[in-house]
Amino acid sequence: MSAPERDWAAFVTNTDDGKAHMDLAVDGITCAACMYEIERGLQKLDGVEKARVNLSSHRLSVDWDEDKTNPSLIVDMLQKLGYKAYPFDPAQVKSRGDAVGKEILRALAVSGFAAMNIMLLSISVWSGNASDIDHETRAFFHWISALIALPTVVYSGRIFFRSAYMAIKTSRLNMDVPITIGVLLATGLSVWQTISEAEHAYFDSAVMLLFFLLVGRYCDHLMRRKTRSFAENLATLKAESAAKIQEDGSTLDVPLSKLAVGDRVLVRAGERISVDGRIATGTSEVDQSLVTGETLLQAVGEGDLVYAGTMNTYGVLEIEVTAAAKGTLLDEVNKLLETAMEGRSKYVHIADRASQLYAPVVHAAALLTLIGWIMLGMAWQPALVIAISVLIITCPCALGLAIPAVQVVASGLFFNERVLLNAGDAIERLASVDTIVFDKTGTLTLPEASLSQEHGLSAEQLELAGRLALSSSHPLSQAIARATGAQQSLPDAKELAGKGVEAQIDGAQLKLGSPAFCGVSEEQHPDASFVAFQMGDETAHLLPVGQFMREGAVETIQKLKDAGFAIEILSGDHAGAVKHAADLLDVESWKAGLKPQDKIDRIEELKAQGKKVLMVGDGLNDAPSLAAANVSISPVSAVHVSQAAADAVFLGDSLAPVMSALKISQKARWVMNQNLAISVIYNLIAVPFAVLGFVTPLVAALAMSGSSIIVTLNAVRLRMTAGTSSQPSQEA
Numbered sequence: 001m002s003a004p005e006r007d008w009a010a011f012v013t014n015t016d017d018g019k020a021h022m023d024l025a026v027d028g029i030t031c032a033a034c035m036y037e038i039e040r041g042l043q044k045l046d047g048v049e050k051a052r053v054n055l056s057s058h059r060l061s062v063d064w065d066e067d068k069t070n071p072s073l074i075v076d077m078l079q080k081l082g083y084k085a086y087p088f089d090p091a092q093v094k095s096r097g098d099a100v101g102k103e104i105l106r107a108l109a110v111s112g113f114a115a116m117n118i119m120l121l122s123i124s125v126w127s128g129n130a131s132d133i134d135h136e137t138r139a140f141f142h143w144i145s146a147l148i149a150l151p152t153v154v155y156s157g158r159i160f161f162r163s164a165y166m167a168i169k170t171s172r173l174n175m176d177v178p179i180t181i182g183v184l185l186a187t188g189l190s191v192w193q194t195i196s197e198a199e200h201a202y203f204d205s206a207v208m209l210l211f212f213l214l215v216g217r218y219c220d221h222l223m224r225r226k227t228r229s230f231a232e233n234l235a236t237l238k239a240e241s242a243a244k245i246q247e248d249g250s251t252l253d254v255p256l257s258k259l260a261v262g263d264r265v266l267v268r269a270g271e272r273i274s275v276d277g278r279i280a281t282g283t284s285e286v287d288q289s290l291v292t293g294e295t296l297l298q299a300v301g302e303g304d305l306v307y308a309g310t311m312n313t314y315g316v317l318e319i320e321v322t323a324a325a326k327g328t329l330l331d332e333v334n335k336l337l338e339t340a341m342e343g344r345s346k347y348v349h350i351a352d353r354a355s356q357l358y359a360p361v362v363h364a365a366a367l368l369t370l371i372g373w374i375m376l377g378m379a380w381q382p383a384l385v386i387a388i389s390v391l392i393i394t395c396p397c398a399l400g401l402a403i404p405a406v407q408v409v410a411s412g413l414f415f416n417e418r419v420l421l422n423a424g425d426a427i428e429r430l431a432s433v434d435t436i437v438f439d440k441t442g443t444l445t446l447p448e449a450s451l452s453q454e455h456g457l458s459a460e461q462l463e464l465a466g467r468l469a470l471s472s473s474h475p476l477s478q479a480i481a482r483a484t485g486a487q488q489s490l491p492d493a494k495e496l497a498g499k500g501v502e503a504q505i506d507g508a509q510l511k512l513g514s515p516a517f518c519g520v521s522e523e524q525h526p527d528a529s530f531v532a533f534q535m536g537d538e539t540a541h542l543l544p545v546g547q548f549m550r551e552g553a554v555e556t557i558q559k560l561k562d563a564g565f566a567i568e569i570l571s572g573d574h575a576g577a578v579k580h581a582a583d584l585l586d587v588e589s590w591k592a593g594l595k596p597q598d599k600i601d602r603i604e605e606l607k608a609q610g611k612k613v614l615m616v617g618d619g620l621n622d623a624p625s626l627a628a629a630n631v632s633i634s635p636v637s638a639v640h641v642s643q644a645a646a647d648a649v650f651l652g653d654s655l656a657p658v659m660s661a662l663k664i665s666q667k668a669r670w671v672m673n674q675n676l677a678i679s680v681i682y683n684l685i686a687v688p689f690a691v692l693g694f695v696t697p698l699v700a701a702l703a704m705s706g707s708s709i710i711v712t713l714n715a716v717r718l719r720m721t722a723g724t725s726s727q728p729s730q731e732a
Contacts, residue, residue, distance in 0.1 A: 008071035011087045015063060019049060022071055023088035024060045026078065027096070028166060029053065034083075037172060041081045045069050059088055082166035101221050107156040108214040114152035115207045118145045122204040135197065142194040142201045149203035153187050156210045159217070178362050182391035183209055189384055202385070205696065209392055209704070216708040239274035239308070243267070245318065259324035267317045273310050276328040277319040278303060283487060284315030299485050366390045369691050386693045393690045393700035394683060403672055405715035410668040413719060417660035418651040419633075426647035428672075429631035430665035432612045436560060436658075437603060437625075439617035440571035440581050443635065445547040446653060449476065451483035452544040457533065464505070465533045465543070468493055468512045472501045476531050476545045477512065500532075508536035515542065549584060551654040557585045559659055566611070570599045570625070599625040616658060617646075633658060671718045675711045682707045 008022070015021050029035065035053040038060065042051040047068025052061045062074055078085045121141045128138060157180070164180035186206040193201045242265040243251040244258075251266050256274060259265070264280055267273050273286070283301040287310060300306060306319060308328040323331075366387045373383035410427055414420070421427070438444050457465060466484025469477040471493035477500075490510070493503035500513010511518050511534040518532035518540035534540035561567055569590035571578045578592035591602065603625055606613050615622070615629035618638035626632035626646045634646035643649050650657035686703055689695050695703070 008075055012071055019063045020066045020071070021061070021063050022074070024062070024075070024078070024085040025088045025096070026053070026058050026060045027084040027086070028082060028163065029058050038078065038081060038083060042074060042077055045073060045077055048074070060085070080170060082170040082172070101218070104159060104214060104218045104221055107159055108211065108218055111152055111156040111207055111211040111214055114148050114156075115204070115211045118148055118204045118207055121145050125201075138199070139194070139197045142190075142197075142203075145201060145203040146191060146194050149187065149190070149207050152207055153183060153210065156207075156214060157183055160210075160213065178366075178391050178394075179209075179213065181363075182388055185384065185388045185391070189381070189388070193381075198381075202388075202696075205388075205392070205700070208702065209700075212702070212704070212706075212708070216712065239272060242274040242324070256325040259321050261321055261323070263321045263324075265319050265321060267312045267319060269312060269314045269316060271312055273306050273312055273317075273319070274308055274324070275319060275321045276305070276307050276323040276330075277321045278305055280318045280320045282315050282317040284317055285313045287311040287313060299482075299487065301487070362391060362394045365394070365687070365691070373693070382693075385696070386690070389690045389693075389695045389700040390687065393686045393695060393704050403675065405712050406668055406672045406675060406718060409715050409718045410664055413664045413668075414648070414661065417657050417664065419657045419661045419664075420649045420651070422643070422647050422649060426631055427665045427668050429612075429647065430614065430661055431669035433565070433614040433631060433662060435566040435568070435606055435611040436614045436616065437568045437570055437599075437606075437629065439615075439619065439622050440569055440578055441547055441573050442618040442637065443616055443622075444550060444553050444569070444581055444585065444655070446550055449479040449545050449547055451480050452546070452548060454544065456541050457543070461533065461535065461541070464490070464510060464535070465512055468501050468503055468510055468533075471495055471503070472512070477501065479545045480512070480531060480543065510535055511540070515540070549581070552656045554585055556655040556659050557587065560662075561586075563662075565662075568602075568606075570594055570602055572619075596622075596624045600628045603628050614662075633661065667718055671714060675714055678707065678711055678714070 011022055013021050026038065029038070038053050039051045042048050042062060045064070047065040048062060049065065050061070050063040053059070060078075064074070075085050121144055125133065125138055125141050127133075160176045160179050160183070163176040167177055183206050186202045186209070190201040190203045190206065239256070241253050241255050242259060244254045245251055245264040245266055259275065265275055265277070269284070279300055279302055281302060283299070286298045286300050286306055300317075305322075306312075306317070307330065308323075309330040369390050370380075370383050370387035373386055374380060407427065411421065462484050463486065466481050466486030467488060467490045469481040469484070470486050470489035472478075472495050490503040490505060493501055495501045496513070496517070499517040500511060502509060502511045502513075504510070511532070513532060515521060515530055515532045518534040520532055520540040520542065530542045531545055532540045532542055557567060567585075567587050567589070569578060569582055569585075569587055571581075571590070571592050572594050573592060575592040578590050582588070582590040591598075594602075599622070603613050603615065607630065613629045613631075615626050615632040616634070617623075617626055617632070618635050622634075622638075626634065631648075632646040633648045633650060634643050636643075636649050636651045638646070638649070648661060650661070682703075686695070686700075690700060
């Protein structure tokens with residue numbers, strides 16, 4: 001009985017622009033060249049508009065026009081390219097990834113054990129050849145080496161052979177093809193030499209090559225698994241079900257897919273909130289540090305928004321659902337992370353092109369070496385040994401790892417600094433920035449109005465003002481209520497329309513509202529409005545409420561200026577507010593009252609002067625200028641359009657991640673350049689020696705594996721040195 005066919009249409013969703021979309025897990029991806037092969041192959045299909053491969057999770061995202069193709073054709077094309085596809089399931093991807101890791105580790109252990117034993121025999125033969133080893137003993141050692149090497153090559157080499165076979169079967173070349181040819185030729189020649197009872201055999205070279213290649217492949221696997229864990233950590237925040245409140249008041253645990261907007265769910269103390277929604281009843285404090293970056297517990301009550309993935313600490317909450325299975329803030333964060341991991345920079349493109357050129361060039365070089373030495377009169381056996389050395393020593397592992405390894409490490413560092421990349425090449429563009437343009441409202445300042453620390457109230461007065469503010473829906477009163485953390489409104493408090501709120505407590509009348517309501521004159525402030533608070537017959541206090549500076553804004557701007565970056569503020573706000581912010585931040589260049597086109601014009605003007613501009617903004621009006629700048633960053637509180645236009649998003653209220661992003665990108669670019677230089681220098685030195693016959697297959701295996709390990713360790717070094725500098729520098 002044949003296996004049932006899968007209905008791929010069941011896994012298709014639609015994008016916002018009406019295109020069909022499907023996520024697939026793809027087996028058989030080993031390097032950046034595989035990514036290019038898949039993406040290029042699928043885009044040849046009529047109707048496929050986008051195909052992106054995530055090298056870390058082996059996730060393929062495809063968008064296409066439903067009128068021109070269908071999901072089965074896409075899967076068939078993958079099959080023709082030599083890759084097997086499954087519906088993408090993070091749990092299964094993790095399971096398959098773990099299985100691949102175990103397979104590589106077992107192969108590595110076998111090849112390591114075999115290599116040590118064969119080397120002992122080989123050393124005996126080498127020393128004996130130089131002294132007095134007899135013919136029978138050398139032949140005996142060669143045969144023992146063959147008995148160890150042959151099953152080892154079959155078992156440990158199958159990881160490369162399988163990939164090479166699939167590549168050749170589909171009429172293409174990948175990095176594993178020359179590796180396979182080199183190992184099989186070295187092994188086959190050694191068997192021939194052993195049967196012929198020749199003086200030299202090369203089993204040690206073949207097995208050592210496999211051992212070092214497997215070391216590099218396992219290190220690569222570990223690094224990708226670590227990167228995948230970031231996404232897995234986010235996935236663990238998402239619950240599978242929620243306690244839905246039914247019409248009769250009882251609760252029923254239902255899958256998130258069964259919840260609709262407007263349904264109500266119950267979240268008990270200590271439970272993780274499973275949906276995005278608005279609190280219908282109840283008060284509590286919510287830990288949302290893992291979702292929004294806010295480290296302080298957030299007091300919430302009726303009418304407040306809460307998000308999936310956050311933790312309800314003590315109260316029982318009844319939440320009206322606004323998003324459940326899809327469209328939550330957690331989904332948005334996850335998408336940003338996935339997009340960052342899918343991104344590739346121009347350096348990777350260079351590596352991709354080099355990888356595509358590699359196979360034919362190396363095969364041609366090895367063949368010409370073989371023919372050349374034979375034409376010069378050398379016997380075919382030593383000429384073949386030299387050609388094998390050329391194949392082995394030019395293994396492109398170092399080139400293939402040079403940039404992706406750095407990007408993997410840098411992505412983790414960005415994540416640790418609460419920055420999510422939305423474009424892979426943002427790392428390089430951030431590294432070249434020399435001018436930073438900030439929007440003011442919502443970027444340099446907090447997005448919501450807050451109470452100034454210079455309010456002049458005692459702790460008791462502040463608490464009473466906050467409790468009084470709870471009885472008003474006015475935005476300024478809400479800002480005071482949030483600032484004070486008030487939980488319980490004053491009894492008998494009443495709101496007077498257009499004036500404020502008043503209440504009686506211990507015989508004294510409390511008032512909170514406009515200055516005129518409390519009998520005082522209003523003061524002028526460039527960036528704040530005033531609310532008055534009065535207790536009994538005491539003189540009323542004026543409380544400044546406005547959009548004040550983000551945490552660390554002054555320190556961050558100063559450090560950026562010290563590092564040599566030119567700073568400008570471009571804002572649509574009125575001149576007084578912008579000047580006040582510029583003065584606080586000691587920024588000389590600022591412009592106010594700008595429209596979106598005005599901001600774009602200024603950015604284009606800076607670019608025309610040869611400046612590399614980083615735009616930091618959050619509003620809908622900033623989206624065009626974010627796209628116009630060389631590179632851009634938005635806070636996570638920005639509107640979705642701006643987040644989509646930006647190359648990166650930072651979490652939390654502090655502006656410090658902007659500086660961290662610049663610092664990490666500069667270090668990452670430096671390490672990328674180092675790795676490319678290492679790869680080029682290695683080949684410039686090694687290949688001529690191999691072609692001229694100065695390198696044995698064993699030395700070639702050691703040299704090739706060493707270069708891969710060096711670039712990998714150099715990338716890991718980025719993590720170790722990331723925190724050694726206190727600030728970025730334009731000279732980095």
